[in-house]
Amino acid sequence: MTTPTPTQTLDLAARFPGCVTPDERPGYSGWIVPANKLIEFAAALRDEFGYDLLSSVTGVDYFPEDRMEVVYHAYKTTGGAGLVFRTQTPRTSAEVPSLVSLYPGVELQERETWDLLGIKFNDHPDLRRILMWEGFSGHPLRKDWHEAYFEEEGKPFKNRWPVGKIIQAEDVNPFNDNIAYPPGFDAKKWIPEGDAALYGALAKYETSDETGLNTDHIVVNMGPQHPSTHGVFRVAVILDGENIVSLKPVMGYLHRNHEKIGERNTYLQNMPYTDRLDYLSSMSNNFGYALAVEKLINIAVPERADYIRIMMAELTRISNHCMALGALFNDLGTFFTPLIYLLEERELILDIFETVSGSRMMCNYFRFGGVARDLPEGTLEKIRGLAFERLPRKIDEVDRFLSENEIVRARCIGQGILTAEDAIKYSATGPLLRASGVPYDIRRADPYGIYDRFEFDVVVRQNGDIYDRYMLRLEEMRQSVRIIQQAVKGIPEGPIQTGKPQYQVRVPAGEVYGRIEGPKGELGFYILSTGKPNPWRYHVRAPSFINLTAFGPMCIGQKIADIVAILGSIDIVLGETDR
Amino acid sequence: MYGTGILKGLGVTLKHFVDTYIEDLRWLGRKRYGSPEGIAHRASKGSRGIFTVQYPEEKVPLPEEFRFIPFLVYDEGQEGEKILRCTSCGICAKVCPPQCIWIVRTTDPSTGRPIPDPAEYYIDADICMNCGLCAEYCPFDAIKMDHNYELASYKRMVFDKETLAKPAAYYESIRPINATAENAARAAKVAARAGKME
Ligand code: SF4
């Protein structure tokens, strides 16, 4: 249990007289910081006020006003509510100072904001596109950017009803004509200068002759098609012999601009899209999104629905960790056996998801103010059977067979170390952070739903290596089983939805950041509403993406064969990384 | 000692293999493969040994809520004509996240007023994300999610009204619990309205 920190109201306006002002627009909170004071402000926040975890960075386009905002969400790893601050910059020449020097965890996020919104971060060490490719024209999340086949700003589209004119997307958007290039760009003559920039961003080529031998560093590209990258993901590495000198993740191959789609969708329509973020834990994604929107519309959830939500979220955590551990062992060379055995447990959990939601993976089960439907008859029995009989036994089995296995130990202990300071610095969350000795679990640090009623331990391990991440996930599965056991016992009868189910929710203007402790880390949804049926800004703080910031630093000095194991121990899903 | 890890690991696989046959012996006299009980047992908390189901010879039973591409429910009239429940109110087309439903409303040629019966109804099945929102929010129980998932095809699948229409009896057969509850609710509504009229 974290002891509640004494609530001292921060008076940042007094600390920075005349420049930092509280944000008083209706529905907003936090502080507005002028760009030239940003670094000073962030430094004070970190060193004086203890906000050591800069969790999320994103931008908002206020088109047609000539204004853009960069929004930051900072937290303390000792727990408690967060702090929002923002800085404004003109749209036509959007520039703010980069915070990489203070909070290195923003590196990938600032690149993303530059890529998608065109906000330049001065003094960023490596400001390149990250999700889009180099030959891409424009910044797609800007409100005046339209895709090749643009229908309307917001759904529902008018030509579907009452006089529906059937359109087949491929007829209006033929292959080849759906790309706009930047002026002067010739795709046929183009040499991917992005690659040069990428390699340039890695450490410089050097020859070393300490041993009398002249050795050259070589560049190796792993992926994008590689069995151990868990999807289409590329790693560019510079090697000195077998040792890693420098490493950069390259991603975006699965990018579909989830956020732009989300800004076109109505609030409810977004729910099934969140399933497709981290497709191994769709129930958790639903949870985070539902929480964020519920905060905005200020609606309570009936007790029974709260219990169902927690059971589903914890079952998801178990099934996700089954996958994560199985895949990690694959990467270590066990060649599928543990994975397939763990998949059995996951299958049984997915059976439950299928009975309640109708789909094994794309659950789309949460609604604002409740869940879509009550547990069908017999489901609670099934969950009880799993939680009390099968899962504890199976988790112990995995523990018995693998934790002491000599190969696992030899390859995992002491490898891919991330210290506690580094983990916080790189904004790592979830198992990655806790395996490094930081007891930060949002379910305890900033409880949501009814987690405060359950007894469970926040699992922490001290060494921050691959082995600890493995052990931590195993132990977390046990804790999740504990929570489910309590939920199965305590679940009351009653309604599962507040009010009548509505397909159009009225969302008042304002902003909100809702976050949950997802199986992979802090999953946050930043939503900005203008009171219209579609969100003005919809941003996902994806743990799979941000945890990769620490990937490079963790690998330096390791052997090339350890890359796959380290990546496996971070546990990413590309659907969420690339969004 | 090196090597024990490997032996132990192989032992796990061997145990799983042997478990399959022990389980088979326990099932002597009963069908463990290709029978609903056998499949249900393999997918239960007591499952041991072989876990997989030999699709397509065996199929996992679908829970009632299972959802795949929607269909339009019709009731049969006195002469066996198909009366779609759909009133072309357009809620499903509005709620559909990828916007893959197209409806053309019928208008009465003499008055120009809309008639509650769709002239055309299309679902682009290749774009449909099987979210089930259309079925969830249709106020007339007119569109429901199907159980037929074997739709692989070389062709582009845009389903029109004829393809989508399926009888109410089919709906009741795949979703008995829901259908019974909905029928009762509709009957109660009709009764309530009749009561008010009197
Ligand atoms: S299927 Fe239902 S929601 Fe859709 S138009 Fe017909 S009656 Fe309305």
Ligand code: SF4
């Ligand atoms: S299931 Fe979802 S995607 Fe498919 S037609 Fe219905 S609302 Fe649209």
